[in-house]
Amino acid sequence: MTDNIAAGPPASDTSLPGDGYVGDPAVRAEWDNRYADRQQLWSGRPNGALVAEVAGLTPGRVLDVGCGEGADAVWLARGGWEVTALEVSGVALERAAGHARDAGVAVRWVHAALTEAALPPASFDLVSAQYPALLRTADAAAERALLAAVAPGGVLLLVHHAGMDTQQAHDSGFDPTDYVWPSMVAALLTDDWKVEVNEQRPRVAPDGGAGAHHTDDLVLRARRLR
Numbered sequence: 292m293t294d295n296i297a298a299g300p301p302a303s304d305t306s307l308p309g310d311g312y313v314g315d316p317a318v319r320a321e322w323d324n325r326y327a328d329r330q331q332l333w334s335g336r337p338n339g340a341l342v343a344e345v346a347g348l349t350p351g352r353v354l355d356v357g358c359g360e361g362a363d364a365v366w367l368a369r370g371g372w373e374v375t376a377l378e379v380s381g382v383a384l385e386r387a388a389g390h391a392r393d394a395g396v397a398v399r400w401v402h403a404a405l406t407e408a409a410l411p412p413a414s415f416d417l418v419s420a421q422y423p424a425l426l427r428t429a430d431a432a433a434e435r436a437l438l439a440a441v442a443p444g445g446v447l448l449l450v451h452h453a454g455m456d457t458q459q460a461h462d463s464g465f466d467p468t469d470y471v472w473p474s475m476v477a478a479l480l481t482d483d484w485k486v487e488v489n490e491q492r493p494r495v496a497p498d499g500g501a502g503a504h505h506t507d508d509l510v511l512r513a514r515r516l517r
Contacts, residue, residue: 314379314404318426322380326360332383333359335390337366338421339495340450340508344488345370351416354440356405357423361387361398368396372417375399377408406432413515416445422452425471434476438484441515446487449473453491453507473511480513488512 312319326332341363350371355364358376360383368374368391376398378384384400391398401408405425418440425433441447451473460466477489494508 312379312381312402313407313409318404319379319381323382326380326382326386331360331386333362335360335362337363338450340492340510341419341421341448342366343495344448344510344512345417345419348417348446351445352414352442353417353419354410354415356418356420356437357425358387358400359383361390363419363421364398365390365394365396367419368398369394375401375410375415377401377403377405377410379404405436408436410436410440412439413442415440416442418445418447420447420449422450423471427469427471427475431475431479433471434479437476438479438515443515443517445515447476447511447513447515449476449511451509452494453509456509473509477511477513483515483517485514485516486511487514 345367350367351373353367353372353374355367355374355376358364358378359380361376364374364376364387374397376387378387378400379402381402384402387398388400403409405423406428418437420437425437427433437447437449456467456470456472456474458465458467460468473489477486480486489511491507491509494506
């Protein structure tokens with residue numbers, strides 16, 4: 292779960308871009324520290340909602356928002372998708388690139404916050420954001436960036452942990468009002484979009500990894516008509 296390319300040319304194969312991170316350095320440091328605290332933070336297997344929702348889609352260009360250690364990106368690449376994977380943590384990206392090399396798949400890795408990434412507009416057949424920590428702003432920048440990346444005919448798939456959006460602020464510093472939730476993205480959908488799924492369902496969770504205690508997902512799947 293992360294918030295967020297180098298603006299130059301794509302990295303080839305499974306190589307990483309240079310240290311051209313674009314975004315808030317404090318956010319990068321926070322997530323680098325989280326990943327550095329563990330040899331492996333996530334399960335290493337693709338998220339269940341992604342596997343279920345992608346099953347009927349024809350592979351094309353996909354943006355993996357907050358790719359973490361790369362399990363979803365590698366799974367998508369193995370399935371024939373042309374993958375661009377976005378992440379704020381350089382520690383996570385190094386691990387993800389290693390997993391892609393081991394799997395023999397090519398992924399374009401981008402080191403940036405979603406709102407700073409200067410992604411080509413309307414260029415992805417699938418935009419997948421699995422449990423992202425997207426910071427909320429008054430201008431809904433992250434929500435609009437998600438929508439703007441989807442090509443006509445393409446799909447936005449946003450999945451989050453049910454119940455987190457209604458929690459009270461924690462002493463640990465977590466405040467749900469700081470983050471973007473599926474309902475906020477759904478509220479921005481116009482007649483240019485068709486909502487295909489907008490529901491809470493039991494989570495099909497990979498064994499192990501942080502977040503395994505969450506039992507239900509919020510799933511928003513919307514297709515851009517034009």
